[in-house]
Amino acid sequence: MQKTELKIRLLGDPGLRKKAHRILDITAQHRAILSQMAELMYKRSGVGLAAPQVGIDEQMIVVDIGEGLYKLINPRIIKRQGKQIIPEGCLSIPGITINVKRAKKIFLMAQDEYGKPLEIEAEDLLACVFQHEIDHLRGILIVDYASFFERLSLKKKIEEIKNKAKAKAETKEVISYNNQKKEGVF
Numbered sequence: 138m139q140k141t142e143l144k145i146r147l148l149g150d151p152g153l154r155k156k157a158h159r160i161l162d163i164t165a166q167h168r169a170i171l172s173q174m175a176e177l178m179y180k181r182s183g184v185g186l187a188a189p190q191v192g193i194d195e196q197m198i199v200v201d202i203g204e205g206l207y208k209l210i211n212p213r214i215i216k217r218q219g220k221q222i223i224p225e226g227c228l229s230i231p232g233i234t235i236n237v238k239r240a241k242k243i244f245l246m247a248q249d250e251y252g253k254p255l256e257i258e259a260e261d262l263l264a265c266v267f268q269h270e271i272d273h274l275r276g277i278l279i280v281d282y283a284s285f286f287e288r289l290s291l292k293k294k295i296e297e298i299k300n301k302a303k304a305k306a307e308t309k310e311v312i313s314y315n316n317q318k319k320e321g322v323f
């Protein structure tokens with residue numbers, strides 16, 4: 138695969154709405170991408186990042202809420218318990234926070250970066266972040282959970298981000314060829 142620097146796609150980028158493919162054959166390339174994703178997540182002070190956010194339509198996520206790094210392949214939630222509402226942000230939707238109702242506790246199955254099956258039990262914030270990232274693999278974003286009034290009050294901001302995504306898409310080639318660092322404010 139190309140050795141270009143990973144870039145975070147913003148709301149409006151069609152890649153964020155695609156369903157990511159299940160990975161059948163885990164390779165060194167996937168491990169390299171997961172490491173780069175983790176690096177980018179830390180650099181942007183995020184707690185999670187999903188492959189579609191960097192333009193890769195495969196089922197990979199990285200998560201770290203400060204209790205250790207998870208690099209997961211093909212994650213899927215097999216059980217949900219309870220409810221919680223946590224205000225969530227997203228690296229692809231800078232400057233916006235939405236209250237999302239999610240399960241308080243989840244059980245998920247995934248594979249590690251070498252294909253070993255994993256079973257993970259998560260609660261509270263960690264459960265929330267896993268659900269957020271797994272949503273990304275299905276093309277679901279936090280704005281989809283916004284109430285009517287939240288949508289109204291965020292309309293202008295969302296349009297701004299979409300315009301920014303459009304401008305970015307138009308200059309994407311130039312940016313990746315020059316290998317410039319293009320850091321947005323968020």
Ligand SMILES: [Zn+2]
Binds near residue numbers: 226227228229269273
């Ligand atoms: Zn997100």
